[in-house]
Amino acid sequence: MKEKLVVIGNGMAGMRTVEELLEIAPDKYDITVFGAEPYGNYNRILLSPVLCGEKTIDEIMLNDDQWYEDNNITLHKGVKVTDVNRKACTVTADDGTTIDYDRLLISTGSDPFIIPVPGHDLPGVIGFRDIKDVDTMIETSKSKKRAVVIGGGLLGLEAANGLIKQGMDVTVIHLMDWLMERQMDDISGEMLKHSLEEQGMKFKMKASTTEILGDGKVEKIVFADGSEIETDLIVMAVGIRPNIELAKKIGLHCERGIVVNDTLQTYDPKIYAIGECIEHRGMVYGLVAPLFEMAKVCANHLAEYGIGIYEGTITSTKLKVTGIDLFSAGDFMGDETTEDIVVRDASRGVYKKIVIKDEKILGAVLYGDTIDGAWYFQLMREGTNISDIRDALMFGQGHLGDSGHGGNVVANMSDDAEICGCNGVSKGDVVKAITVKGLFTLEEVRAHTKASSSCGSCTGLVEQILESTLGGDYAAPEAKPICACTDHTHDYVREQIRKQKLTSISDVYKKLNWKNDDGCAACRMSVNYYVISTWPEESKDDYQSRFINERAHANIQKDGTYSVIPRMWGGMTTPKELRAIANVAEKFDLDTVHVTGGQRIGLYGVKKEELPLIWKDLNDEGLVSGHAYGKALRTVKTCVGKEWCRFGTQDSTGIGIKLEQLSWGSWMPHKFKMAASGCPRNCAEATIKDFGVVCVDSGYELHIGGNGGIAVRVTDLLTKVETEEEVLEYAAAFCQIYREEARYLERTAPWIERVGFTYVKESIVDDAAKRKELAERFKFSQEVTKSQDDPWTERSTKGVDAHEFVPLKVIG
Amino acid sequence: MSNWIEVGAVDDIPVLGARVVKNGDVDIAVFRNSNNEVFAVTDSCPHKQGKLSQGIVHDKSVTCPLHNWKIDLTNGEALAPDEGCTGHYATKIESGKIFVEIK
Numbered sequence: 001m002k003e004k005l006v007v008i009g010n011g012m013a014g015m016r017t018v019e020e021l022l023e024i025a026p027d028k029y030d031i032t033v034f035g036a037e038p039y040g041n042y043n044r045i046l047l048s049p050v051l052c053g054e055k056t057i058d059e060i061m062l063n064d065d066q067w068y069e070d071n072n073i074t075l076h077k078g079v080k081v082t083d084v085n086r087k088a089c090t091v092t093a094d095d096g097t098t099i100d101y102d103r104l105l106i107s108t109g110s111d112p113f114i115i116p117v118p119g120h121d122l123p124g125v126i127g128f129r130d131i132k133d134v135d136t137m138i139e140t141s142k143s144k145k146r147a148v149v150i151g152g153g154l155l156g157l158e159a160a161n162g163l164i165k166q167g168m169d170v171t172v173i174h175l176m177d178w179l180m181e182r183q184m185d186d187i188s189g190e191m192l193k194h195s196l197e198e199q200g201m202k203f204k205m206k207a208s209t210t211e212i213l214g215d216g217k218v219e220k221i222v223f224a225d226g227s228e229i230e231t232d233l234i235v236m237a238v239g240i241r242p243n244i245e246l247a248k249k250i251g252l253h254c255e256r257g258i259v260v261n262d263t264l265q266t267y268d269p270k271i272y273a274i275g276e277c278i279e280h281r282g283m284v285y286g287l288v289a290p291l292f293e294m295a296k297v298c299a300n301h302l303a304e305y306g307i308g309i310y311e312g313t314i315t316s317t318k319l320k321v322t323g324i325d326l327f328s329a330g331d332f333m334g335d336e337t338t339e340d341i342v343v344r345d346a347s348r349g350v351y352k353k354i355v356i357k358d359e360k361i362l363g364a365v366l367y368g369d370t371i372d373g374a375w376y377f378q379l380m381r382e383g384t385n386i387s388d389i390r391d392a393l394m395f396g397q398g399h400l401g402d403s404g405h406g407g408n409v410v411a412n413m414s415d416d417a418e419i420c421g422c423n424g425v426s427k428g429d430v431v432k433a434i435t436v437k438g439l440f441t442l443e444e445v446r447a448h449t450k451a452s453s454s455c456g457s458c459t460g461l462v463e464q465i466l467e468s469t470l471g472g473d474y475a476a477p478e479a480k481p482i483c484a485c486t487d488h489t490h491d492y493v494r495e496q497i498r499k500q501k502l503t504s505i506s507d508v509y510k511k512l513n514w515k516n517d518d519g520c521a522a523c524r525m526s527v528n529y530y531v532i533s534t535w536p537e538e539s540k541d542d543y544q545s546r547f548i549n550e551r552a553h554a555n556i557q558k559d560g561t562y563s564v565i566p567r568m569w570g571g572m573t574t575p576k577e578l579r580a581i582a583n584v585a586e587k588f589d590l591d592t593v594h595v596t597g598g599q600r601i602g603l604y605g606v607k608k609e610e611l612p613l614i615w616k617d618l619n620d621e622g623l624v625s626g627h628a629y630g631k632a633l634r635t636v637k638t639c640v641g642k643e644w645c646r647f648g649t650q651d652s653t654g655i656g657i658k659l660e661q662l663s664w665g666s667w668m669p670h671k672f673k674m675a676a677s678g679c680p681r682n683c684a685e686a687t688i689k690d691f692g693v694v695c696v697d698s699g700y701e702l703h704i705g706g707n708g709g710i711a712v713r714v715t716d717l718l719t720k721v722e723t724e725e726e727v728l729e730y731a732a733a734f735c736q737i738y739r740e741e742a743r744y745l746e747r748t749a750p751w752i753e754r755v756g757f758t759y760v761k762e763s764i765v766d767d768a769a770k771r772k773e774l775a776e777r778f779k780f781s782q783e784v785t786k787s788q789d790d791p792w793t794e795r796s797t798k799g800v801d802a803h804e805f806v807p808l809k810v811i812g
Numbered sequence: 813m814s815n816w817i818e819v820g821a822v823d824d825i826p827v828l829g830a831r832v833v834k835n836g837d838v839d840i841a842v843f844r845n846s847n848n849e850v851f852a853v854t855d856s857c858p859h860k861q862g863k864l865s866q867g868i869v870h871d872k873s874v875t876c877p878l879h880n881w882k883i884d885l886t887n888g889e890a891l892a893p894d895e896g897c898t899g900h901y902a903t904k905i906e907s908g909k910i911f912v913e914i915k
Contacts (some may be wrong), residue, residue, distance in 0.1 A: 389842035423879075448893045451881065518828065518846055520882075521868040521875035546868040548877045556877055560863040646885040808842060809819040811914070 002030045003102035005302065006091050008081045008246065010035025012044055013275025013291045014107030015063055016772075020299030022071055023484075024649060026516055028303060029103070031073045034093055038078035040064050043438055044130070045288050045470060047198045051134050051162030056437065062438040084250045086268055087356045103270055103302060104302075105203055106258060110240040110276035110286065115150065119212030125234045126158040133541070137235065141166035144232035148221055150209060152179040154317060156237035160201055161321045163235070171202040171229055173209060173221075182330040187344070188367040190350050193439075195324055195349070206228070240286050242277045250675050257284045261513040262309035264298040274298050280312060287315050287472075292440060295486065307513050316467075318376050327373035327467075330363030331355055338362060343394050359387040370556035372396035373650030385756040388716075415763060417463050423453035430462060434469045442466065443484070455710055459694060483522040485515050490743040494530045503531060503539040511689045527745035529631070529667065533739050536781040543801070549629035552804060553791045554611055557604065565602045566618050567664065570656030570676070580621035584614050598627060598635030598673065600626055612805050615792035624790040628666065631745075633735075634673050636660040637685065641678030641695065650695035654676035655724055661692070665780070665787035666735060669742040669751075674731070687715045690748040691734055693727055696720075700727050704734055704760065705752035713749040716757045719765045732775035733764050816904070816911040822848060823908065826875035830865040830874070835914060840901060842910065843885055845872060848904045851885035852912045858883075858896025 001004075005021075007014045010033050035041075041063040049055040056459060068075040078091060083092045084104065092098045112127025124140070126133050137159070140147070145168055149160040152174030160170045172179075178189030179196075187294065193203060208224040212234060222228045222318050242257035253259045255266040257279030257753050264272050264280075274294045276286060285291075290313035297310040316329035334340055334355040335775060343352045350368035354361055354376060361380040375396065379386060386393060415428030432438055433448045445462055446453040452462045481487050488496075493512060503507045507525050519527065524545035531539045549555050552561035566581065581601055585593050592604035606614060615625075628634060638656035642648030656676040663674070675686040676693040685708070686692025692703035692715050699722040703715030718734070721727055742751040752760055764771050782788060794800040819833045825844040832855055833840040839855035840865045851872065855865045862878030873882050873891060882891040888900035902913040 356884065375897075450879070516871060518870035520870050521880065524868060524870070544826060544869070547868070552866070556863070556866055558860065560861075560866075803824065803826065803829075803831060807834045808824055810834040811817055811819070812834075812836040 003028065005029035005031045005100040005103045006099065007033045007105045007107060008084075008091070008106035009109055009275070009277075010037065010041050010075065010077070011060070011107060011275065012041065012108045012288060013295065015103060016295035017105060017107070017274055017292055017298045017302070018071075018073070020295050020587045024305065026300060031071075032076070032099060032101075033068070033073055033092070034079050034081045036078070036080045037132075039131060040075075040077070042131070047128070047134055048129070048158040048162055048433065050131075051137060051159065052165040055776065057123035057131060059435060060438075061696070081246060083374055084246070086250060086271070089270065092648070101195040101270070102271065105298070105302070106252075106266070106271060106277060106295055107275045108243040108246060108277045110242045112236060113241045114236050114237045115209060115238060117209055117215065119218075120236075122212055122214045122218050122709040124214070124218030125212060125236065128155055128235050128237050129240075132429055133235075133795070137163060137233065137747045138166060140233045141168050146231045147233040147235065148229060148231040149235045149237060150558070151239070151240075152176070152203070152205075153237065154180060154183065157196065157201075157321060159235045160236050161196075161199075163233075164200055165207035168233075169202075170200075171204055171231075172196075172393065173207050173223075175206065175208055177206060179203075180317075183332075183365070184326065184367075185333055185353060185365055188326065188328075188353070188365050189791070191349065191351055192324065192326060192368050195279065196321070209573045229475075240711065242279070242284055243510065244277055245566055245804065247273070247277070248271040252320050255279050255282075259726035262297075262755045263301045264294055264310060265301070268690060272298055280310065283312055285313065285315070287317075288440075289313060289315055294483050300487065301709035305513060305515075310716050314381060316373065325370045326365075326367045327370035328363070328365040329373070329377045330361070332363035332365040333580075334362070342395055343388075351564065354393060355384065359385050361386060373465065374460055374467065382754065384754060385758065386756075388757045389753070419465065420449075420451040420454070420458045422458075423450040425449050425451040427465060430465045430471050434466060440466075440470065462664065482526055483520055485519045485523045486512065488512055490526065490530075494534065494743075497527075497534050499529050501535070503535045503544050505531060505545060519545075529669065531783070532667065533781070537784045541785075550631070551793065551801070552608065552611065553625055553629060554606065554608075559605075560608075561604070562608055562736065563604050563628070564614055564618075565596060565600050565613065565626040567626040567660070568600045568635075570636050570653050570659050572638075572657065573601075576621055577623055580618055580623060584617050584702040588614055596635075599637050600628070600629075600635060602628070609805055609807070612796040619790070619793050619796055625792045630667065631670050631767065632665065632667050633660070635673050637675040637689070639674070639676075639678050639683040641676075644680055648695070649680060649697045650678060650700065651675040652693070652695050655693060655695075655700070656684075658724065658728060659691075661734060662728055663778075663782075665736055665789075665791075666739070666782055667787070668735070669744050670738055670747045672735070672738070672748070688712065689715065690738075691731055698722070700724075702727065702730050705748045705757065707747055707749035709747075711749070713753075716752065716761075718761060729775045730764060732778040733771040734760075734774075736774040736778035736781075737763055739781075740774075815914050817914050819912050822850060822905055822906050822910055823909075828869045830867070830869060832865050833912065838899075839863070839865070840912065841874075842873060842903070842912065843869050844892050845869055845885075850905055850910050852901035852903050853883065853885060854887045854899035854901075856898055857881055858890055858898050859894065864898070869897070 003390045040061055043062050046060040050250045080094045082094050090098050112129045123177050126136050147168045147170045149156045150173045152172050160172050164172045178186050179193050210223040210224050213220040220228050220230050220235055244254045244258050247258045248254050258273040258277045258369045260273050264274050266273050277289055294310050314653050338355050338357045338576045341354045352366045355363045360383055364376040398648030411426045417427045419425055419427050429449055429453050439445050452459045459661040484488055527544040528542045578762050594602045596602050636659045638653045638654040639791045659674050672690045674691045675684040675689040678685040678695050686694050687703050688706040694701040701720050702718045704718045706715035708711040713751040746800050825831045830841050830843045840852050841855035843851045855863050857876040859881045860874040864874050866877045867874040872885050873904040875882050881894050888898045904911045
């Protein structure tokens with residue numbers, strides 16, 4: 001028999017929890033939902049666009065009646081729960097329904113706070129909370145012209161903006177010195193006011209309402225200073241009050257909201273509560289964003305998985321008013337212990353302030369140019385040490401070369417502007433998916449539109465679109481889980497693999513409560529890497545958790561054929577090798593022979609069955625796999641160095657070959673490229689490689705963290721050394737710290753930006769003992785995993801994975 | 813007229829792996845999951861014809877190696893939110909041998 005779950009409140013929080021629950025434990029509960037509003041579940045945060053006439057009610061519905069039916073959920077619409085008997089575990093509603101529950105979820109949301117001045121109960125005084133309020137505003141605007149909005153916060157300004165769009169003359173009343181004082185500082189608040197005034201909004205600041213007058217309906221509002229304004233409509237948007245009436249009545253412990261613990265459980269263990277009606281660690285949330293994190297945790301506990309705790313949410317704010325671009329997050333005011341970096345450009349209407357403490361971002365407020373809001377927010381949440389990028393921080397993330405989508409100003413883009421160059425997804429496609437399908441997270445947008453699901457370089461743009469479409473209600477998750485199969489992050493999983501000595505994927509999935517036995521393509525590849533890189537001796541590589549390229553030791557092409565790229569040590573080759581490649585190309589009819597960017601030769605259009613035959617021919621002439629298909633060392637690019645070049649200072653090809661011999665065959669979090677240039681002219685382009693050597697007369701400069709791909713990043717100079725032995729030791733140590741600490745599929749460049757160059761430098765340069773240990777561990781891993789046994793030879797002559805290359809059967 | 817053809821032993825396919833059966837011009841991908849169930853679909857993703865036999869198998873689905881579409885192996889349908897379908901073949905196992913129904 002299924003248990004019974006009753007949900008009081010048919011809003012976003014409650015239904016999000018139900019959706020999460022259905023995903024992980026679809027058959028656990030018979031679910032009944034009570035909703036006081038006569039509608040299905042709608043996206044409350046899009047009420048502003050409805051008021052502006054940009055969207056219809058139908059467009060903001062999240063779950064229609066069909067959804068409840070499809071999921072066997074009993075929905076009581078327009079029915080208010082009046083009592084709960086906690087002893088008998090029953091719920092009673094105002095239509096006389098009484099039903100049992102095993103678990104109860106309270107998600108009654110919040111009510112707008114109505115200032116109890118005389119006259120507050122006159123017709124024409126409303127909040128801005130639900131469809132009914134919006135209907136009243138639109139209806140009033142058809143016959144009346146004057147409106148007053150009390151409250152110059154986020155909600156009030158959106159209401160005022162909507163009323164102006166409906167043709168009304170609107171005055172905003174605000175108690176404080178500047179607008180949105182909880183999200184803006186005085187300067188940006190003043191800039192905002194100025195922009196809104198240009199759009200026709202009127203303001204009365206530092207004004208306190210004393211009385212509302214009218215004969216049977218609102219006519220006039222009176223202030224403490226004796227002044228008054230005539231009006232036909234008053235919208236109170238001065239804050240919300242958690243709706244805890246029912247919870248109080250049934251004796252649940254409440255402060256400002258219903259008090260819950262980190263699992264969203266109330267003082268009655270059978271009763272959970274979520275959303276704007278709760279108080280968690282002293283915080284009451286009025287934005288939608290935290291709901292998603294709460295819903296995940298709550299659903300997990302309702303499903304009795306018992307993992308995941310809610311630790312609170314840092315929220316950021318964006319205002320959904322056309323033509324106004326503002327962003328704020330965290331502590332943007334600062335105090336005597338903090339430092340500010342400020343840019344103020346009055347003629348461009350741009351103001352940016354970042355508040356910093358101990359080299360970490362505490363908060364930010366951006367006005368007029370909010371492109372980098374998401375980036376600052378990320379740096380803030382991750383607690384990144386920004387000392388290394390401090391001088392460039394204000395210029396934003398986009399000041400570096402960023403291929404595929406130049407410009408980067410989402411707000412100014414037209415709907416047909418391409419966002420995702422890999423999958424051909426336009427801004428309009430993304431916006432439509434967000435609004436029509438009711439999406440809230442990056443993952444959802446990826447699933448529905450494919451935007452940012454390939455190379456990922458447009459992730460920031462997609463997050464910006466989410467932000468600008470959903471406004472303050474979008475929040476990137478604090479720490480992203482590896483994938484939908486788990487709630488754990490990459491870092492947590494890896495830490496547990498180390499601590500609990502987990503040596504296989506199945507161990508990890510069992511011990512860390514994976515949601516399904518097999519995982520998925522994303523987590524299997526990640527976890528396999530973490531297991532084998534943490535326990536090289538004790539673990540066994542899981543072949544079926546490798547991407548096809550690493551199983552077949554060749555790159556799959558779009559037509560299902562493969563490419564073959566043999567290694568050319570340090571970019572050097574011989575007539576004999578070239579002849580072998582030419583012979584193979586002719587023998588197997590391979591028309592496309594390409595010189596790669598990494599100083600090698602690629603053969604394309606190879607049938608999978610023929611791979612071992614080709615490898616055999618190449619092996620016979622001494623050629624081995626170039627690992628051009630792997631998350632591994634790719635190439636070491638070199639120039640000819642002092643042996644030939646009149647400028648050369650050291651043997652760059654020689655050191656390149658030694659570096660390649662040291663590190664080839666080693667699995668990494670992502671591909672890894674090296675280069676060695678013979679002089680500072682840097683013909684081998686060592687300063688855009690993961691590890692680069694630039695020879696100088698007195699020794700070798702070592703550079704790390706460069707990238708020539710998606711976002712061009714120039715290396716940081718790690719140190720200068722004098723001997724080849726040192727170059728090799730530093731290279732091994734750098735490879736190993738990257739192998740051990742970067743997340744799977746994180747190149748060295750973003751990894752270094754995340755952990756800070758200083759950290760890497762301290763680990764490798766300043767701490768000689770640590771460097772030697774890292775280098776030793778790298779060599780140990782190379783030896784114990786026999787990573788330098790050529791995978792092509794194993795498959796061409798030693799019969800490894802023979803099944804991979806022959807059909808199971810040929811029929812017909 | 814249905815025609816059950818023996819294509820090999822269950823153990824010829826790695827757990828969570830796939831092998832290809834060549835049927836004239838058509839490649840059929842035959843999968844084995846962690847419960848030793850066997851499935852067969854046309855070896856061509858409905859999206860851009862990626863070879864599904866080269867994908868990663870999990871539960872009763874496979875992730876296409878080209879663009880990460882997930883295909884339900886029990887019916888050849890793309891899993892939501894993607895839409896599309898590839899050919900599906902009935903399979904059965906008798907005494908450790910796999911049979912695929914070719915119509």
